[in-house]
Amino acid sequence: MTTITKEWLQQTIAEFENTRDDIPFGLSDNDAKVLIVLKRALASLTAEPVRYLNKFSGTCVTLEQQPNASDDVAVYMPLYAAPPASERERIRREHAEWSDKTFGDVGPVGPLKHLSKEALETAAEPDDLSEWADMQFLLWDAQRRAGISDEQITLAMVEKLAVNKKREWPEPKNGEPRLHIKEQPVPVVPDEWTIQDAVKFCRETGRQDAGSAMEAWNACRAAMLQGVEPVSNHDELALYYLQGQKDGLEWAAQLAEANHPLTGDWLYDDPLELAKAIRKGPDMPGFAGSSPVTPDGWISCSERMPAQDDWVLIYSKYGEYLAGQVQGEYVELNDGTLSWLGAALHWMPLPEPPQEVNRG
Structure with missing residues (x-):
């Protein structure tokens, strides 16, 4: 039987850390997890027992009272004291007690939405430590x-870091966050929807009106297949965003249901205009030929960002259409939540809301 000693753990941990520091891509996902486990094992071996429990009598003794207790493993079991909580953990525990008493048994959505607001305030005053404290709380x-432990977060970070290191990144520009380069899949024309397709989609996305969803989808598809405002001589249409998968359907439905944030009216209440808007979507890959796809009306965020207080429609890297007003580095949506502007790929100004006419 192999015995794991403190010395072996120390040497193995050192070897893993040297590998991590020397190799350009660091440790693999599995090796990073092994390193975490080894460090925990070492911490348990280096702890000193505070008492020894007699397995037969149930009494506890110290080494002063029973000098051979550490050696007589058949009779005595070592007992260890829990490490004292750090000041950080004490504050964390007290905040949890205060939060439960103040806000009750609620889920994680409320704190996360509040976090986006605090992030804006911190961005405005990055030297204010109280703002950083609010975000940490x-x-x-x-x-x-959400019921997520620190260990789960750590393992997720190990895995995410490994993924990020393998991605291809452009050169940084003015200190802005860099989006990884993602190869787009080959576009395909989606099938026509039946009512069963629409019902399935509504169940998956929590929507109600399957009939309207089917009509909107098929109207958009028909308009595109008929070549409304053609932008390419290629036989295939640039319909990456209309692939028959949930993500593509989700953002198409979001555009169909988009409201103007000031008036609440539909942005596209005419099926043909909706079809045109979807067809001019910003994430359309170009084709080799004489007429590359250019999304009319959309402005690339790599060329120009919207101005402060502008009302805009943005298309994000997550495949979402969002309408709202620019507030610093965020877009404030009509429900009061904030979306990070750095996730936007393209944007366009919203039409001006209708002005009230004073009829005297």
Whole structure:
């Protein structure tokens, strides 16, 4: 039987850390997890027992009272004291107690939405430590209410870091966050919807009106197949966003249901205009030929960002259409939540809301 000693753990941990520091891509996902486990094992071996429990009598003794207790493993079991909580953990525990008493048994959504507001305030005053403290409190609270442990977060970070290191990144520009380069899949024309397709989609996305969803989808598809405002001589249409998968259907439905944030009216209440808007979507890959696809009306965020207080429609890297007003580095949506502007790929100004006419 192999015995794991403190010395072996120390040497193995050192070897893993040297590998991590020397190799350009660091440790693999599995090796990073092994390193975490090894460090925990070492911590348990280096702890000193505070008492020894007699397995037969149930009494506890110290080494002063029973000098051979550490050697007589057949009779005595070592007992260890729990490490004292750090000041950080004490504050974390007290905040959890206060939060439960103040806000009750709620989920993580509330703290996460509040976190986006605090992030804006911190961005405005990055030297204000109280703003950073608020963000940390909210992050703790959301994580706790979601039932996610620190260990789960650590393992997820190990895996995510490995993924990020393997991605291809462009050169940084003016200190802005860099989006990884993602190869787009080959576009395909979607099938026509039946009512069964629409019902399935509504069940998956929580929508109600399957009939309207089917009509809107098929109207958009028909308009595109008929070549409304053609932008390419290629036989295939640039319909990456209309692939028959949930993500593509989700954002198409979002555009169909988009409201003007000031008036609440539909942005596209005419099926043909909706079809044109979807067909001019910003995420359309170009084709080799004489007429590359150019999304009319859309402005690439790599060329120009919207101005402060502008009302805009944005298309994000997550495949979402969002309408709202620019507030610093965020877009404030009509439900009061904030969306990070750095996730936007393209944007366009919203039409001006109708002015009230004073009829005297």
